[in-house]
Amino acid sequence: MPAATDRRGPPHVGAGVVTVLVIGDVVTDILTVHEGPLAIGSDTIASVRIAGGGSAANTAVWLAAAGSAVAFAGVAGEDEPGDARLAELHQAGVTTSVRRVPGVATGTVVVLTSDAERTMFTDRGANRLLARADIERALALPGLRHLHLSAYVLFDPDCAPAGRFALEEARRRGLTTSLDAASAAPLEQLGGAKFLSSVPRTSLLFANLDEARVLGSPDPADLRHLADGVIVKSGAAGASWAGPDGTASAPGRRLPAIVDPTGAGDAFAAGFLTAWLAGETPHAALDAGNKLGARAVAKLGGRP
Template sequence: MTPPRFGPRVVVVGDVAVDVLVEPCSPAVAGADVPARIRTRAGGAGANTAAWLAHLGADVTLVARVGDDPAGRAATDDLRAAGVRPALAVDPELPTCTVVVLLADGDRTMLSDRGAAARLAPADLPSVEAADHLHLSGYVLLGPASRAAGRAALARARAAGLSTSVDPQVAPALGAGFTDDVRGVDLLLPNAAELAALGGAEALRGVVGAVAATDGPAPARWTDRDGTRTAQPPPIEVVDPTGAGDAFDAGVLVAWLTGAGPAAALEAGCAARAAAVGRLGARPG
């Protein structure tokens, strides 16, 4: 049973995934058998953000699509254990999203098979009228088959009077079409590479209400019509950067939705990011 929450009521629309974490014991060599430490963790950008939101006190519902498989069935229990209310559609054909994460030297490379998540549809979206805010993972907008669901989620949220936010997620896939899709969003949450792909914060003035951008160990920046504010992340030894941006999103959102100003919201996002990268896996412990 999901425990009661008294913070902001947030609907997250995004992916649920199984993360396969691979740490090679030595550099990979083509054609060789390289020893590695391999573990699985619950993941998915949308699910990670939802788990961090719940960890920070929000009342969270996650909307996603999973496969009719053990991973999909386990996702419901994992989310409930994290304090998240699952609203999961089940795809009868495609498997639950799986991401292989290669970890080396404090960085990560991801190999993704979105599976059932790629077929999230407008019909999978529940009512949002009882919520305060809708957060959308950019993967939904960037997938050709799921884009309609992402656009519908934002439209329904606006019609119901909710505030909205989007994390772009994938810098190489961003372009003019994505900018059109997020026009009117209250808060965009890119990392530095995604922000550059979108033309920078100044190019987004008049497109979104504000931009809160994370940049690893460099200062995070909030840009809106009143100017730019910054926050310096705390020093931290990076164990696993997977989910860092998802945690940053959650920290910023909970602070902002409970009345914090831009600088304080950035500080909360940086603190959540630091907690995420200091441990293995993309969700709270």
């Protein structure tokens, strides 16, 4: 990563009283949808679109769409893609606490989608520079009740200390916390449940079925040693919960077709958190998550 001088700019753009703080990546998604196998070494016909992405940024936008007062904290390059990504967040109603860094590109992800499956090529760019000072600045926002962290922050050794600090400091300040397990492959490389056991305990842990299996079990009750409450998302089959008040489940929504699964887990987390923070039952929160997740897969891209 090249050396760079930080340009912090305004600490919080669009700031008011914010209930939920989401910390993690903001990227440019290059979305491609193709039919049939890739023609390696030749041409493959596809639809290509550029859009805002990043698991944490997506979750923030879905939270805003669900009616939550939300802020996003992260790092972006001082470049045109960074300008565009932040403008999208502001337009969606998301307060931002984002450090801009010249000389480092805003992150980019190439997403290949075919038959409702995704393959992603990731350049995290400026996201790798997330630091403790970024967390402290974001936690100064008034009215915070909950902090949500994408595990992509913890997968990268450059910014993992900032992610751990975020969870520790939020809990110290009396906030509830949640962690999205993010991705099965890096989670498995880092040791699954052993890796997460070294991370500060959270109020909620979100995992899809593949991530839950890497963590040890598809049954959320078996993963309660990792968080106070555990949510396992099973796509069209619905989602399940295990927490101090027992277990719950909610069926998935019927859809005529899945266009693109990008952002479905981010949307689910937003729906669940909005309901959970409003005092709804686990079943109602699961149902709210399934509803937003279904909206996400019915369209191309990870945003509403």
